[in-house]
Amino acid sequence: MRIDKYLWCVRYFKTRSIATEAIKKGHVSVNGQTAKASREVFPMDKIVLRKDQINYVIKVLDIPLNRVGPKLVDIYRKDETPAEAFEHLELLKLSKEHYRAKGTGRPTKKDRRDIYDYLDDDNLEENETE
Incomplete structure (x- = not known):
């Protein structure tokens, strides 16, 4: 065959x-x-x-x-x-989840919310130290 x-x-x-x-x-x-x-x-x-x-x-x-x-x-x-x-394939999948390729366009609504949440957390930490 x-x-x-x-x-x-x-x-x-x-x-x-x-x-x-x-x-x-x-x-x-x-x-x-x-x-x-x-x-x-x-x-x-x-x-x-x-x-x-x-x-x-x-x-x-x-x-x-x-x-x-x-x-x-x-x-x-x-x-x-x-x-x-x-196992190597699973590691590749996990590493791709945390990476956003350059030139993939505008952030999605979920990405925007994550960015705002991250920035808000940083601002809260700065205010607490003052």
Whole structure:
């Protein structure tokens, strides 16, 4: 089975065209070699897939005949992705919450309220010290 079709069948990508595009960009390697979309996948192959800033490590156990349901995916692949990869993603999400990128436009109403609350707290502390 082609690797783009396999990744679609085991639900790593929503469509085959998205899977093919990721493969063309070089986000997928099979047994340590960068793969092409037409590369055949066999049982016991090791696939490394970069998706959403995580390097998934997948071991092919069997080849499905067509796209399988989410409950049946584990029959056809073994996920060997290290837990540190998911922890790193959580840290990235937490760090983005406290950062507002330059040029993102005007502050929202909630941002404005937070700024005013922060400034009011500073003014209260200054008045108490006097």
